[in-house]
Amino acid sequence: MRDPMTPSLYRVDKVVRELPDTATLGLVPSGGDGPFSFRPGQFNMLYRFGMGEVPISISGDTLDRSRVVHTIRAVGSVSRALTELAPGDEVGLRGPFGSSWPVDEAAGHDVVIVTGGIGLAPLRPAIYHVLSNRGRYGRFVILYGARTPNDILFRSELESWRSRFDVDVLVTVDSAGREWGGNVGVVTRLVDRAGFDPLHTVALVCGPEVMMRFAIPALNGRGVPNGRIHVSMERNMKCAIGLCGHCQYGSYFVCKDGPVFPFARIATLFAVREA
Amino acid sequence: MPDMDAKASGAAVVLGVDGLDALVGLLVAGGYRTIGPRVEEGAVVYGPVRGVADLPAGYVDEQAPGSYHLTRKKDGKALFDWTVGPHSWKRYLYPPEQLLFRAERRGGGFSVLPAAEEESPLAFIGVRPCELAAIAVHDRVFSGSGVVDPGYAGRRDGAFLVAVNCTRAGGTCFCPATGTGPRARTGFDLALTEIEDGKRHLFVVETGSERGAALLAGLKAPPADGALLATVTRLTRKAAKAMVRDVPKDTPQVLKRNLDSPRWDDVAARCLGCANCTLVCPTCFCATVEDTTDLSGGVAERWRRWDSCFTSDFSYIHGGVIRREIRSRYRQWLTHKLATWSDQFGVGGCTGCGRCITWCPVGIDITEEARAIRAGEGRAGEGRR
Numbered sequence: 001m002r003d004p005m006t007p008s009l010y011r012v013d014k015v016v017r018e019l020p021d022t023a024t025l026g027l028v029p030s031g032g033d034g035p036f037s038f039r040p041g042q043f044n045m046l047y048r049f050g051m052g053e054v055p056i057s058i059s060g061d062t063l064d065r066s067r068v069v070h071t072i073r074a075v076g077s078v079s080r081a082l083t084e085l086a087p088g089d090e091v092g093l094r095g096p097f098g099s100s101w102p103v104d105e106a107a108g109h110d111v112v113i114v115t116g117g118i119g120l121a122p123l124r125p126a127i128y129h130v131l132s133n134r135g136r137y138g139r140f141v142i143l144y145g146a147r148t149p150n151d152i153l154f155r156s157e158l159e160s161w162r163s164r165f166d167v168d169v170l171v172t173v174d175s176a177g178r179e180w181g182g183n184v185g186v187v188t189r190l191v192d193r194a195g196f197d198p199l200h201t202v203a204l205v206c207g208p209e210v211m212m213r214f215a216i217p218a219l220n221g222r223g224v225p226n227g228r229i230h231v232s233m234e235r236n237m238k239c240a241i242g243l244c245g246h247c248q249y250g251s252y253f254v255c256k257d258g259p260v261f262p263f264a265r266i267a268t269l270f271a272v273r274e275a
Numbered sequence: 276m277p278d279m280d281a282k283a284s285g286a287a288v289v290l291g292v293d294g295l296d297a298l299v300g301l302l303v304a305g306g307y308r309t310i311g312p313r314v315e316e317g318a319v320v321y322g323p324v325r326g327v328a329d330l331p332a333g334y335v336d337e338q339a340p341g342s343y344h345l346t347r348k349k350d351g352k353a354l355f356d357w358t359v360g361p362h363s364w365k366r367y368l369y370p371p372e373q374l375l376f377r378a379e380r381r382g383g384g385f386s387v388l389p390a391a392e393e394e395s396p397l398a399f400i401g402v403r404p405c406e407l408a409a410i411a412v413h414d415r416v417f418s419g420s421g422v423v424d425p426g427y428a429g430r431r432d433g434a435f436l437v438a439v440n441c442t443r444a445g446g447t448c449f450c451p452a453t454g455t456g457p458r459a460r461t462g463f464d465l466a467l468t469e470i471e472d473g474k475r476h477l478f479v480v481e482t483g484s485e486r487g488a489a490l491l492a493g494l495k496a497p498p499a500d501g502a503l504l505a506t507v508t509r510l511t512r513k514a515a516k517a518m519v520r521d522v523p524k525d526t527p528q529v530l531k532r533n534l535d536s537p538r539w540d541d542v543a544a545r546c547l548g549c550a551n552c553t554l555v556c557p558t559c560f561c562a563t564v565e566d567t568t569d570l571s572g573g574v575a576e577r578w579r580r581w582d583s584c585f586t587s588d589f590s591y592i593h594g595g596v597i598r599r600e601i602r603s604r605y606r607q608w609l610t611h612k613l614a615t616w617s618d619q620f621g622v623g624g625c626t627g628c629g630r631c632i633t634w635c636p637v638g639i640d641i642t643e644e645a646r647a648i649r650a651g652e653g654r655a656g657e658g659r660r
């Protein structure tokens with residue numbers, strides 16, 4: 001029996017330095033593992049030799065079976081070590097795990113993405129999916145917030161999406177110098193300005209929990225009900241298979257019942273002060 | 276719980292102390308690692324036993340919130356007059372430290388070598404009914420919820436369980452409230468009831484599996500008569516009556532709607548956050564992982580170790596600990612045990628063994644806290660201090 005805690009080996013095939021602290025890794029199986037398939041919003045556990053294993057969302061296109069793509073921001077020892085990998089290096093990989101963005105359920109609706117910082121990475125597969133199936137959706141709005149203009153992730157992709165006539169991309173930063181002529185302020189303010197039909201909208205939200213605490217009331221304020229708001233939750237994870245207990249959130253295991261939840265399912269828990 | 280006394284006792288036989296010794300001997304001869312109760316450092320713990328001589332004859336435990344005392348009755352002969360100590364069988368089925376894999380550097384990459392697990396099967400002697408229930412809970416956790424932990428499943432499949440019914444109530448246990456004892460109904464290979472009243476010292480042995488029946492067949496034991504079976508029922512019922520703690524059926528709902536009860540602050544002021552309760556609890560399964568490398572950096576290992584929701588790292592994510600205060604850690608523990616567990620696994624997370632009450636240094640009683648939260652319902656408006 002294969003131990004679900006034993007990783008498969010993957011070789012780093014491509015590295016893109018997105019930002020000073022953020023890199024995108026393309027991985028290919030080094031052993032006998034066949035092509036990798038996943039749903040938008042799912043994540044893998046990436047193991048760096050001798051250092052540790054951390055949950056990282058898959059940030060690539062579900063249609064691209066040539067590589068497994070992850071975008072990692074260095075915040076501590078393991079994530080930093082992962083961003084420092086070079087082509088040819090190997091990592092351990094377990095996955096894919098968890099629930100996904102409801103891209104099928106959203107068909108026929110306007111899709112509104114609200115995200116900040118590295119939170120854009122777990123949403124990129126959903127963005128690719130909507131763009132590949134553009135005719136199945138109504139309006140498509142991407143609202144993205146970064147700390148400063150220099151922290152905008154996937155900048156050239158955001159620019160190319162913005163240049164399309166069938167996507168609205170609004171970007172804001174928390175602070176900027178004079179040379180920035182764009183929006184300044186929190187991403188949730190963009191919710192009020194974006195063009196979508198709240199009665200026929202599915203919202204996908206991923207970012208720090210504080211951002212969600214503002215994004216959800218803003219969406220509710222526009223008339224989007226909790227049942228059509230989907231959020232990706234973040235909790236400490238040591239196994240991703242429901243065995244270590246670390247990711248518990250009320251009755252849920254974020255690793256297997258989440259990380260993506262319809263907000264209506266967790267709204268009561270979300271209102272409880274956890275600290 | 277349906278009364279299944281008649282059914283369970285269908286194949287009951289009688290063994291003397293020598294017969295029990297022979298039974299353990301058969302397990303040893305059969306290649307089992309036989310584990311049972313032993314006295315160590317003033318407590319009954321589980322370790323290797325080779326026969327009746329290793330069992331804690333005459334020992335009785337006195338337990339109360341925050342206290343455990345083991346005494347030896349002068350001329351006491353009973354082998355199972357104690358109830359449960361700080362150990363539970365999880366340390367054998369899900370050991371405190373397990374090697375997950377070794378990795379060795381190879382050029383720019385590495386190879387992964389799974390941890391080899393070739394151990395002889397386990398036989399447990401003296402598994403209390405609440406502990407059979409705890410093992411059944413772990414069966415759900417480690418192999419009945421979609422993912423199978425192969426180490427657990429391997430050890431569990433081979434394990435031979437000799438249960439022992441409780442004829443004396445421990446000072447903190449409440450298995451009648453959780454429906455898990457004091458008489459074993461299922462989940463054992465053999466179940467003993469010890470009868471020792473000065474005049475006689477014998478064991479009524481019920482069979483729970485083919486394996487159990489096959490082992491018993493080697494002992495040529497006489498059947499237990501109706502009077503003996505009636506004694507088993509009487510003794511276990513007496514033990515049940517002696518347990519007073521209660522966990523009402525609607526406890527999950529009560530806890531879930533009182534996550535902001537001021538009682539969480541009250542208990543947090545007493546709780547030391549020491550994690551004793553989670554370590555002694557036979558159902559707590561939380562674990563963390565640790566990575567090590569050798570001095571050359573060429574060999575790495577990944578270990579899984581028991582963890583506890585009471586540690587501050589447990590809920591750490593980049594940017595801070597989520598359950599910063601003891602209040603929220605205690606709330607996680609209590610609501611997991613008595614409420615959210617059954618949503619996750621379709622079975623309760625508490626088997627009423629009382630260990631967390633006994634081994635809490637300040638004597639916090641999980642049933643009393645649950646009761647206080649219920650009693651405080653509606654008074655939540657008083658808010659946090």
Ligand SMILES: Cc1cc2nc3c(=O)[nH]c(=O)nc-3n(C[C@H](O)[C@H](O)[C@H](O)COP(=O)(O)OP(=O)(O)OC[C@H]3O[C@@H](n4cnc5c(N)ncnc54)[C@H](O)[C@@H]3O)c2cc1C
Pocket residue numbers: 043052053054055056057058071072073074075076077078079080118121122233234235236237238259591592593594
């Ligand atoms: C479902 C999910 C998807 C994620 N996707 C991405 C992604 O696509 N890109 C990205 O850059 N980051 C992502 N993260 C966050 C990433 O897992 C953490 O940044 C990483 O675990 C930090 O580890 P560290 O050792 O570098 O940091 P440290 O701060 O040193 O953390 C020590 C340990 O704590 C735990 N830990 C710390 N932060 C987190 C966290 N946020 N979530 C879970 N465990 C944590 C880990 O076990 C970690 O090894 C995701 C987290 C989750 C839960």
Ligand code: SF4
Pocket residue numbers: 552555556557558559612624625626627628629630631632641
């Ligand atoms: S919660 Fe306490 S009484 Fe219940 S099974 Fe765990 S240790 Fe025993």
Ligand code: SF4
Pocket residue numbers: 245248553558559560561582583584585607608609611612
């Ligand atoms: S009570 Fe705490 S340590 Fe025990 S299983 Fe639940 S989360 Fe894990």
Ligand code: FES
Pocket residue numbers: 236237238239240241242243244245246247248253254255256
């Ligand atoms: S990460 Fe281990 S239970 Fe969810």
